[in-house]
Amino acid sequence: QVQLVESGGGLVQPGESLRLSCAVSGIGYSLPEMGWYRQAPGKQRDMVAQITGGARTNYGNSVNGRFTISRDKNTVYLQMNKLEPEDTAVYYCYCRRGPFMTPDWGQGTQVTVSS
Numbered sequence: 001q002v003q004l005v006e007s008g009g010g011l012v013q014p015g016e017s018l019r020l021s022c023a024v025s026g027i028g029y030s031l032p033e034m035g036w037y038r039q040a041p042g043k044q045r046d047m048v049a050q051i052t053g054g055a056r057t058n059y060g061n062s063v064n065g066r067f068t069i070s071r072d073k074n075t076v077y078l079q080m081n082k083l084e085p086e087d088t089a090v091y092y093c094y095c096r097r098g099p100f101m102t103p104d105w106g107q108g109t110q111v112t113v114s115s
Contacts, residue, residue, distance in 0.1 A: 002026040002104045006093050009109030012083055016113075020078040022093030022106055027074055033096040034076040035069065038089035038111075045092065049078060062086070083113045 008020040024031060035050035049069035050058045057069055068079040076093060093106035 002095070002097070004093050004095065004104060004106035006091070006106040006109040009091060009111045011112045011114065013115050014084055014113055016083055017079070017081045018083065018111060019080070020091055020093075020109060020111075022076045024074040024076075024093075024095050024104075027095075027097065031074050031095045032098060034071055034074070034094070036076070036078050036091055036093055038087075038091045039108075040089040043089075048091070051076060080111070083111075085113050087111060088113050 003025045004022055006020060006022045008018060010018060012018055030053045032053045033050060036048040037045045038048050039045040047060045048063055049060065049067055051069045051071050059067065066080065066082045070077045080087065089111060090108040091111055092108045094103040096103050
């Protein structure tokens with residue numbers, strides 16, 4: 001059974017940094033795709049960052065240049081710098097076990113940016 005366990009969320013002030021982690025267990029091979037989405041209250045879930053097995057990355061427009069995604073085997077990280085109140089959301093880790101497969105999701109971790 002695949003499990004995604006997230007950690008690292010919290011409350012920070014504008015301009016500060018956070019690092020999210022997501023460890024995927026129950027998979028015996030390198031996942032072809034992992035990443036993060038986020039969902040603010042009353043809004044749709046949006047892509048934040050993605051990373052492939054070959055470490056190719058892709059970012060959502062609102063975070064490019066401030067966030068960095070990385071991975072170590074089947075653990076994915078999201079370094080978030082220069083956080084803004086607009087970054088406040090629940091952040092969800094996901095992974096795909098193969099091309100075109102439905103993603104597996106973590107439980108979500110709350111990030112709140114407020115002074």
